[in-house]
Amino acid sequence: MAKKILSIAIIAAAVVVIVFSIANAMNKKEKRENAEQAADFTLEMLDGKTASLSDYRGQKVVLNFWATWCPPCKAEVPHLQNFYEENENSDVQLLAVNLTASDSMSDVENFVDGYGITFPVLLDIDGEVGQQYEVITIPTTYFLDEEGNIVEKYIGALDEETMENILDSY
Structure with a gap:
């Protein structure tokens, strides 16, 4: 009798795992189908070179908008740096867009x-x-898939775990 109950429990658990796996796959597919294409732009970098968002096609992109005077931006910088170092040689690229109109270059x-x-x-x-991406509150971060589609917009300071969870969701 105990073996029969255990067998039923194992089968029920397997069914639950399968149902959740299918639901998760369908959710990821739906996110991609409903994703909006991120507007391309070209900006100067601190080193004087320029970069375009389209340069990063084929990679997932974490596009973070920030300013030097913003306390939540300051709080998330160590998390962004750790995330960048951990993913430097992966298919994920972190781009930090400083809203320089409100900051001096120095x-x-x-x-x-x-x-x-x-x-x-x-x-x-x-x-x-910043206006094109409707950045009102900073920090604001957009997560883009490999095709340049906006998969998620996150308002507020991020940590590594949140970034990883969002990236794993698509």
Whole structure:
């Protein structure tokens, strides 16, 4: 009798796992089908080179908007740096767009040096990209799939676990 109950429990557990796996796969497919294409842009980086969002097609992109004077932005920088270092040689790219219209160039340089930032920092000097992406609250982060589709928009400071969970969801 105990073996029969155990067998039924194992079968029921297997059915639950299968149902959740199918539901998760359908949710991922639905997210991709409903995703909006991210608008391309080209911005100057701190090193004077330029980068376009389209340069990163084929990779998942974490597109983070921030400013030097923003306390939640300061709080998330160590998490962004750790995430970048852990994923530097993967198919995920972190791009930090500084809303330079509200920062001076020396503020940005001092911030990057002071926090030891090694990930790409793009400069939205005139604020057009921030407006294009409707960034009202900072930090705001967009998660893009390999085709450049916006999969998720996250408002507020991120940590590594949240970034990994969002990236794993698509």
